[in-house]
Amino acid sequence: MRRALALAEKGLFTTTPNPRVGCVITSGESVVGEGWHEKAGGPHAEAVALKAAGDSARGASVYVNLEPCSHYGRTPPCAGALINAKVARVVAALRDPNPQAARGGDALAAAGIGFEHGLLEAQARELNLGFLSRVQRGRPWVRLKIAATLDGRSALANGASQWITGPEARRDGHRWRARACALLTGIGTVAADDPRLTVREVDTPRQPLRVIVDSRLEIPHAAQVLQGPKVLIFAARAAPAPQNAEVVVLPNAHGKVELPRMLEELARRGVNELHVEAGFRLNGSLVREGCVDEFLVYLNPSFLGDGAQGMLELPPVGALEERLKLKLLSLDRLGDDLRILARPA
Ligand SMILES: [Zn+2]
Numbered sequence: 001m002r003r004a005l006a007l008a009e010k011g012l013f014t015t016t017p018n019p020r021v022g023c024v025i026t027s028g029e030s031v032v033g034e035g036w037h038e039k040a041g042g043p044h045a046e047a048v049a050l051k052a053a054g055d056s057a058r059g060a061s062v063y064v065n066l067e068p069c070s071h072y073g074r075t076p077p078c079a080g081a082l083i084n085a086k087v088a089r090v091v092a093a094l095r096d097p098n099p100q101a102a103r104g105g106d107a108l109a110a111a112g113i114g115f116e117h118g119l120l121e122a123q124a125r126e127l128n129l130g131f132l133s134r135v136q137r138g139r140p141w142v143r144l145k146i147a148a149t150l151d152g153r154s155a156l157a158n159g160a161s162q163w164i165t166g167p168e169a170r171r172d173g174h175r176w177r178a179r180a181c182a183l184l185t186g187i188g189t190v191a192a193d194d195p196r197l198t199v200r201e202v203d204t205p206r207q208p209l210r211v212i213v214d215s216r217l218e219i220p221h222a223a224q225v226l227q228g229p230k231v232l233i234f235a236a237r238a239a240p241a242p243q244n245a246e247v248v249v250l251p252n253a254h255g256k257v258e259l260p261r262m263l264e265e266l267a268r269r270g271v272n273e274l275h276v277e278a279g280f281r282l283n284g285s286l287v288r289e290g291c292v293d294e295f296l297v298y299l300n301p302s303f304l305g306d307g308a309q310g311m312l313e314l315p316p317v318g319a320l321e322e323r324l325k326l327k328l329l330s331l332d333r334l335g336d337d338l339r340i341l342a343r344p345a
Contacts, residue, residue: 017270093124130272159192168335180275284313
């Protein structure tokens with residue numbers, strides 16, 4: 001199963017909106033076939049592994065990090081292919097949460113094939129947390145990236161934030177961008193930094209969808225983000241869309257974008273993981289409205305002082321116990337910077 005998970009990870013940048021899946025077929029002590037899912041419309045991991053195994057699949061054990069599908073999607077169901085190949089046993093890490101694809105395991109069991117699940121389930125869940133979030137909660141997994149100084153300052157008072165961290169941290173940030181289905185920023189960051197919002201520092205065959213929150217549709221027509229593939233803009237009022245952009249109007253009662261509904265709309269469009277790089281105002285709104293699942297924070301050993309912008313615009317808390325607490329997942333050093341991964345406790 002560890003090998004199946006490693007194979008699945010080869011699809012980290014490409015399988016969207018599908019899950020990352022790897023499959024290993026063993027006979028006795030030998031691996032007789034393996035495969036992974038590369039992209040939507042392409043063969044599923046089980047199909048690739050079965051093809052590699054050929055006749056050796058008969059009587060074999062199959063390890064796959066997600067329950068084999070049982071429905072006709074863009075490809076025939078894998079449960080049927082495993083039954084036809086007469087494998088003896090299928091071990092899945094996770095059951096499939098997708099109601100249309102689910103119950104491949106039941107189909108296998110009904111055909112007399114041993115079906116088990118739960119092996120390395122926690123690791124399998126981590127690898128596909130975006131897919132699981134979209135299918136089970138109807139919203140993407142939202143990862144908020146912040147680069148800041150040790151005193152928690154993420155930009156100058158004028159909003160300029162390029163560059164607080166060093167090259168290693170920036171490259172690492174692009175790797176997190178590359179695995180996301182969509183990148184989101186706000187009009188404040190577009191105005192201050194004019195970002196392209198693309199993956200540049202790592203090799204990827206796919207660029208994530210670019211999304212901008214721009215309540216009053218103030219984006220300048222010359223903004224770099226409007227170059228290249230079409231951009232999705234969420235606004236709070238209707239206005240003509242800029243060149244190369246699609247505008248979705250989702251106002252809330254305060255004349256801002258209704259952020260939870262924006263997440264639902266992104267999930268509807270197949271976004272599993274949403275990577276946010278925005279300024280302290282949009283960051284704060286996302287956190288206040290319960291839209292953030294994970295914080296990816298890079299800390300540079302420097303200070304900007306109290307005149308600079310913070311990480312999150314949050315209302316003051318009356319008592320220390322009321323502060324927003326996080327659970328630390330990891331802490332790593334990248335060049336001169338620290339990387340913290342944390343989730344709301
Ligand atoms: Zn399948």
